[in-house]
Amino acid sequence: MLQRSPTYYVAARNVNDLAETLRELQIDDAWIHEIVRRKVLHDQAAFARRTFEDSDTVKQELIAGVRAAPRPRLRCGDSLHPEVQALATAPRVRARWRPVPGNPLGQGIRRH
């Protein structure tokens, strides 16, 4: 596949720690929904802001996240390495980050 600019992956588990904690505390489901909704929106807004203000750090964090995800033998190809990509201009990280719940793509690539 040929892509014009790199794609960045957020390697994260498909769980929400805050929701888990609130469930453990037997908080009412409607409250949990509203609290977690706000937390997700708040965190996403903060993340989007950081991609403008500190895009280089965000890039490094995203790459580190993929590297740190379970399973050794990491082999990111050039297309997952913004630091070696002349095309990895700052604005593009704003458009090209994708959450990968459970990180199946990362696992697939690492097994290669």
Add this chain to the structure above:
Amino acid sequence: VPDGDLFQGIRSGKASVVTDEIERFTETGILLKSGTMLEADIVVTATGFHLCVLGDIDFTIDGKPLVFSDTVTYRGMMFTGVPNMAWVFGYFRASWTLRADLVADFVCRLLNHMKQKGAGRVTAALRPEDQDMPLLPWIDTENFNPGYVLRGMHLLPKRGNKPEWQHSQDYWSEKDQFPAIDLDDKAFVYA
């Protein structure tokens, strides 16, 4: 990803991802801007789509064709000189429906306001203080720059350099701003 076939392809070495741009096609594949040759038996283009702005409907206002790209957007939902129209343009980075909700709530509030005023028409208009405002493309390419937006930018309305005259792409701010929009602001002309 149906059956994980992409992952299997990558794992087996059959599939890979290259980040580059096309210089030109050659007899045997694609010459990339980096100078690398990408050999290919078949090239399947998936280079995005061309925007159909307003669904390619030929709108006319009082018999005059609407040139949508000549209008200026009020918060990415109303357009100068276009009466009684709001469109729903969601967020690129957050759920589209978050903004659909904000716009829908605003339109309901606006309709009630018009009912109270006995108005049958509302049109967004630049205010006296906006007359010298620079008019810019729909979105700053530093903010969002995929090919389909760049290719369609000339079809989209203009934005100004004030929050009222642009689509901010920021739900966290707009969730507070939209309910606070002053419906008697001079940006709304009622008739």
